[in-house]
Amino acid sequence: MKKQIIPSTQTAIKMNKVLEKIKATKVVPVVVLQDSTDAIPLAKALVDGGLPCAEVTFRTEAAEESIQLMKSEYPQMLVGAGTVITMDQLERALRAGAEFIVSPGFDPEIVDECIKRNVPVLPGCVTPSEVIQAVKRNLEVIKFFPAEQYGGVATIKALGAAFPSLKFMPTGGIGTANLEEYLGCDKIWACGGSWMVKGDMIAAGEFDKIRDLTRAAVELAETIRK
DSSP: OOOOOOOOHHHHHHHHHHHHHHHHHSEEEEEOOSOGGGHHHHHHHHHHTTOOEEEEETTSTTHHHHHHHHHHHOTTSEEEEESOOSHHHHHHHHHHTOSOEEOSSOOHHHHHHHHHTTOOEEOBOOSHHHHHHHHHTTOSEEEETTTTTTTHHHHHHHHHHHOTTOEEEEBSSOOTTTHHHHHTSTTBOOEEEOTTSOHHHHHTTOHHHHHHHHHHHHHHHHHHOO
């Protein structure tokens, strides 16, 4: 039987520091970059918009270099890797400087490796069986994806009642129309969203628009949760 990996005190402290930064942002921009040359202007738009944070998804080959460029040019940013579904992606993300790992599902191998290496990880969990695996590893915050398709806030509240120690970072279908519903729930740590960093805007070089939408997202989040 494989030995259960539990976070050490050192791991827990590091995770808590990163998780507190995520909580403070309230909204985590979920970024898909097709071209790494867009990484720096996008990072500038997020920083200027008051949201120095990004979850760069490994849906494209540009992810690794984009994380490197963002952290190099804007070291004050909190940059994580999202859609990490293989050990190779995990290695590449960590080499690039990713400060946290987000996965759309619960992969024990990825989660345990992150814990072993003191890397904050937010695995995707939408069922009680998946949540239990996170609880066994003493994780404090997990991803809930795709949020709207799996019942949104109502499901999060139900899971939260059964697992009171856990908080959730929902992603998928969240935008300005329902952000208040999500951030208004005390079971939610922060929300992941892409409405301020849509791929077509990035491709068109509309970084001023991204900055403005980011600023509006920050202002909206502040009215919902102080």
